[in-house]
Amino acid sequence: SPFADPQMIHVENGEVFVLTKQLSGVPDPVNVLTRILDAGVIYINSYDTITAEGPNLYFTQMLVDLSNNAVYLAGNNSNLPPTKRYVNKHNSMDGSIVWRDSSFAGGMIQDLLLSPQKNVIAVGGGNNFNVWFYNAQGTINNTFVYDGPCGSNDGIAAARLDAFNRLIVTGSSCENNNTINYGTTLKYNIPVITTGISEAAVS
Numbered sequence: 001s002p003f004a005d006p007q008m009i010h011v012e013n014g015e016v017f018v019l020t021k022q023l024s025g026v027p028d029p030v031n032v033l034t035r036i037l038d039a040g041v042i043y044i045n046s047y048d049t050i051t052a053e054g055p056n057l058y059f060t061q062m063l064v065d066l067s068n069n070a071v072y073l074a075g076n077n078s079n080l081p082p083t084k085r086y087v088n089k090h091n092s093m094d095g096s097i098v099w100r101d102s103s104f105a106g107g108m109i110q111d112l113l114l115s116p117q118k119n120v121i122a123v124g125g126g127n128n129f130n131v132w133f134y135n136a137q138g139t140i141n142n143t144f145v146y147d148g149p150c151g152s153n154d155g156i157a158a159a160r161l162d163a164f165n166r167l168i169v170t171g172s173s174c175e176n177n178n179t180i181n182y183g184t185t186l187k188y189n190i191p192v193i194t195t196g197i198s199e200a201a202v203s
Contacts, residue, residue: 004032008062014038017071017092019051019062031059033071033095049095051088059086063112063120069093072120074109085109087122089138099138111158116165119193123169125155129186131169135193142191146184150174153181165190 004020011017016036021029030053035046051059051073059075069092077084085108089098107126115121115133119141122132129146148154156171166187173184 007060010062010064011038012064012066015066015092016043017062017064019059019073021058026053028053028055029057031057031073031075033062033073033090035092035095047095049090051090051097052086057086059088061109061112061122063114064092065114065118066092068118070098070120072112074112074122076108083108083126085122085124087112087120087132087134087138089120101134101138101140107155110156110171113159113161113167115190115193116161117193121159121167121190123156123159125171127152128154129156129169129171129173129184131156131159131167131188133191133193141193144188146173146186148173148175148184150176154184161190162187 004022006018006020008019018034020032023029031051032048033051034048037044037046056078059073061074063072071090071092073088075086084104086102088100091098107124109122109124111123113121120134124130131144132140133142135141153174156169159169167190168187170185172181175182
C-alpha cells in the first residue's frame with residue numbers, strides 16, 4: 001500500500017516479517033503484520049494480517065521466535081493517560097492470533113525480549129519501571145516494578161539479557177525531591193515461570 005508506514009523488520013531463514021501501520025486513507029490506524037518468503041530470485045507474499053485497528057492504537061515492537069513459530073507484537077493506545085498497553089502473540093506460519101493481552105496498568109511498552117524459557121518479557125513504564133513476564137497462555141506470571149524516590153516519571157527505555165541470563169533494564173528515573181531525572185540501570189534475576197507451561201513446551 002502506498003500509505004503503509006513500515007515500523008520494524010525481522011529477517012531469518014528466508015523469512016521476512018514486517019510490521020506496518022496505515023494512517024492515510026483509513027478512519028483509524030491499521031496495524032498489519034506481513035510475512036514475505038525469500039525464494040532467492042523472487043519474494044512471495046505469504047500473508048498480511050491485521051493485528052489491531054482503532055483510534056490512536058499503534059504497535060511499535062516486534063519479536064520473532066521461529067523455534068516456536070511465534071511473532072510477538074506490542075503497542076499502546078496513545079490517548080491521554082491512562083495509557084493502555086497491548087501484547088499479541090501470532091502464529092508465524094499463518095499470522096493468526098494465538099493470544100492477546102491488554103491492560104491500562106503500567107504504561108507504555110518499550111521493548112520485548114525472550115526469557116531463557118522462551119517466554120516473552122515486556123518492559124516499559126510511565127510512572128514506574130515495569131517488567132511483565134508472560135507464560136505460554138498469555139497470562140502475566142510475574143511483574144517487577146521500580147518506583148524511584150520521587151514516586152513518578154520513571155520509565156524503561158531498553159532492556160537486554162546478560163551472559164548469565166539476568167535482565168538488565170535502563171531508562172530514566174526521578175531520583176530526588178527536585179524531580180530531576182537521572183539515567184538508571186537495574187539488574188534482575190529472571191523468575192522461573194511455574195504457572196502454565198513455557199513457550200518451548202507448546203506444540
